[in-house]
Amino acid sequence: MKFYIASGLENKEIVQIVRDELIEAGHIHTYDWTQNNRATTKAELQVIGEAERKAVSDSDVILILLPGGKGTHTELGMAIALGKKIHLYSKEKIQPTTASSFYYVDNVERFAGNLKLFIDEIIQLYS
Template identity: 50%
Template sequence: MKFYIASGLLNKKIVQIVAAHLKSYGFTHTYDWTQNERADSVEKLQAIGEDERIGVLNADFLIVLLPGGKGTHVELGIALAQHKRVYLYSPTEDINDFSKTSTFYFLEEIIPYIGPLDNFIEMVLENEISLKKDKG
């Protein structure tokens, strides 16, 4: 199974932790944006944006690690438009706070999780391994 992780730059280390766990179970990371240097030209921004878009499109599922920025939510939109499964992680109850949440967090493709990161990773692995077994 192939995955993409959408999040903000402040979560770079958390993205790397989640990706490492999934890869250790044989999952494929479609694009690791954490390896990029900060873009300093329009050309670099375009190239990174295209790589990220292709990464989302090639993924079987998307993981969104909140808090995220504008790019995180663009990637979420791409995944939702493609009807991909989306695992939404929040360390706090903010996704249930109507002054802070997004309507898109409540669509049927979204699998939300609030709590410890380790438990979230375990939930994603269990669900994806189960889906893989069901497909044969």
């Protein structure tokens, strides 16, 4: 399974944990944005944006780790539009009153709670 992880920069360490576990289980990570510094120029934004767009397109599965910002939600929208299988993770229960309506479209599976259980579920689903 080829996967991409979308999340906010503040979740970099959590993204790396998920990435490492999935790679260890034999899955292919399409792009590791955690190796980047925050982009500060148009040229940097373009390079990163194109790499992330390609990574979403090339992936079988998109993992969304909340909280996320503009980029995370843009990647979520791209994944929905491309018909990708999406798994949305939140440490806390997702509240419909504050959630995006796109969290509830057909190809989005939601998981709230323990990160390790989420990782184990993904590995089990795609092994």
